[in-house]
Amino acid sequence: MTRQIPVIVNGAAGKMGREVVKAVAGAKDLMLIGAVDRDPRIQGQDVGEVCGLEALEIPVLSDLESVLAAAAQEPQLGVMVDFTHPSSVYENVRAAIAYGIHPVVGTTGLSTAQIESLRAFADKASTGCLIIPNFSIGMVLLQQAAIAASQYFDHVEIIELHHNQKADAPSGTAIQTAQMLAELGKTFNPAAVEEKEHLTGARGSLADEGIRIHSVRLPGLIAHQEVLFGAPGQLYTLRHDTSDRACYMPGVLLSIRKVLQLQTLIYGLEKIL
Structure with missing residues (x-):
């Protein structure tokens, strides 16, 4: 044996x-x-x-x-x-x-x-x-779907939501997802207007290639992530939710x-x- x-x-x-x-x-x-x-x-x-x-x-x-x-x-x-x-x-x-x-x-x-x-x-x-930023097979599939979608969308933002005992932000999974999209060599989110934040961080953190990451920390959450792709007249949302570790x-x-x-x-x- x-x-x-x-x-x-x-x-x-x-x-x-x-x-x-x-x-x-x-x-x-x-x-x-x-x-x-x-x-x-x-x-x-x-x-x-x-x-x-x-x-x-x-x-x-x-x-x-x-x-x-x-x-x-x-x-x-x-x-x-x-x-x-x-x-x-x-x-x-x-x-x-x-x-x-x-x-x-x-x-x-x-x-x-x-x-x-x-x-x-x-x-x-x-x-x-x-x-391993995330051990979930479902998250791997979400990231692969995001890579496929990025060929057709120029605008993308990431929202990650975790329990309020998580010490770091953004999550390692969100950072990894942004890195995977950035490695495609495409710059996302071309500016439509000159933005101004009235509260620092309102637009989230800025990763490579113009990708924004937003972090939420609340009791009642475990681990969740959305990748939102936008284009005129449509929104394509990928989401993974964890209900049990x-x-x-x-x-x-x-x-x-x-x-x-x-x-x-x-x-x-x-x-x-």
Whole structure:
């Protein structure tokens, strides 16, 4: 039988982290070997019980490096899934690569410069790394539909809506969607009038090639995105809505299995489908 893939979940007590723990614990080819979270209220508790499962005999620890060091001693190559915070994700990923652990990163907020730095570090270490702004297959399909629509529309804006505990804006998914459209080499939204904002930010943030991104943060939301294309007499709207974080888990599990086959950093779920 193929040996199980050792997996560490960093940010195990967060909303996404708990779902990942459940998904990994339920996958026959994966083996949860570590759970990391900085929440002092749950230190030392069994991560299975924290996540609403039966005891998994894995305590929640706060020291990522000690967990990475232990994982590096496993006979099988290991994976770290990171759903933490924009302020710590860069160092988390560097630490994992340094220990020979393959990162699968769902935390957004990394800058382009940070991603390129991590790419160079992963290349030097010949260690695969996946940075995935959105693990939903539906979002990949939306982005592909947006690319197709951009051939026929010159005006486009992106609206992303998330829960009010999301720390970064715009979302990594919205930024990635704008980047994918910008890479087509087309400038969008030619000016019809000279615009003036009476309140700073009223027109959203300005990405490459004239694409505007608007961010909404409200309790009651999970993760949602619209891409609106406009032309005289018509509006074409693409929308993806998340109602349960479980929808991301097939993409997470696929990424865990795929990252061990890589020796460099890959950005975006669509690259491994």
